[in-house]
Structure formats: C-alpha cells, structure tokens
Amino acid sequence: xxxxxxxxxxxxxxxxxxxEDGLNFSVVKVDENRRAELTFLAIDGKSYRIESSGxxxxxxxxxxxxxxxxxxxxxxxxxxxxxxxxxxAEPAETTEKVIYRLIVD
Numbered sequence: 001x002x003x004x005x006x007x008x009x010x011x012x013x014x015x016x017x018x019x020e021d022g023l024n025f026s027v028v029k030v031d032e033n034r035r036a037e038l039t040f041l042a043i044d045g046k047s048y049r050i051e052s053s054g055x056x057x058x059x060x061x062x063x064x065x066x067x068x069x070x071x072x073x074x075x076x077x078x079x080x081x082x083x084x085x086x087x088x089a090e091p092a093e094t095t096e097k098v099i100y101r102l103i104v105d
Contacts, residue, residue, distance in 0.1 A: 025102040034091035038064070040102055042079035049076050049103040050089055056099060064089045
C-alpha cells in the first residue's frame with residue numbers, strides 16, 4: 001500500500017492494485033547551498049510541481065531544474081514519457097528544516 005487513495009493513484013498515473021507501481025518521491029541529497037536533489041517517476045501526460053514548507057502549514061512553490069540544465073529552473077514539469085526524474089530544487093525556505101511535497105496534475 002502506498003498511502004494513496006484509488007483516486008490519488010489514478011491522478012498520479014499509477015495502478016492501485018500493484019504495490020510496486022506507486023508514487024515515490026525521494027530526497028537523494030542536499031548540497032552545501034541547500035539545493036536538494038529529488039527523484040520521482042514521471043508518467044507521460046502528467047504535470048509535476050514541487051512545494052516546500054518549514055511547518056507543514058504554509059507551502060510555497062519551489063523552482064527546480066534538470067541536472068543537465070541547471071541554469072534553467074522551472075516551477076512545473078510536463079512529462080512526455082515514463083521515466084525516473086532527477087531534479088535539483090532551489091532552496092525556498094530559510095528555516096533549518098524543509099519538507100518537500102510533489103504535486104501531480
């Protein structure tokens with residue numbers, strides 16, 4: 001069980017009855033400039049946004065870029081194919097602890 005409802009699995013583009021086919025979003029590492037390397041499986045036809053919070057109450061959009069295009073940050077990624085994504089999130093919070101969430105549209 002991934003923790004998503006069947007509707008959430010549908011929106012994410014994953015299959016609710018397969019445990020292995022869930023939405024995974026991970027922080028791989030955070031560098032000295034507080035940029036976070038994040039990974040997730042992108043499904044073609046879906047759009048992805050990242051938000052961050054220091055208190056789980058207030059969420060702000062996070063600019064992110066692909067590792068091969070670091071000078072071109074964006075707030076949304078539209079997937080053209082199914083692939084494992086690695087993105088670099090720019091620091092959006094000044095708090096010591098930052099929580100990230102992935103929004104799928």
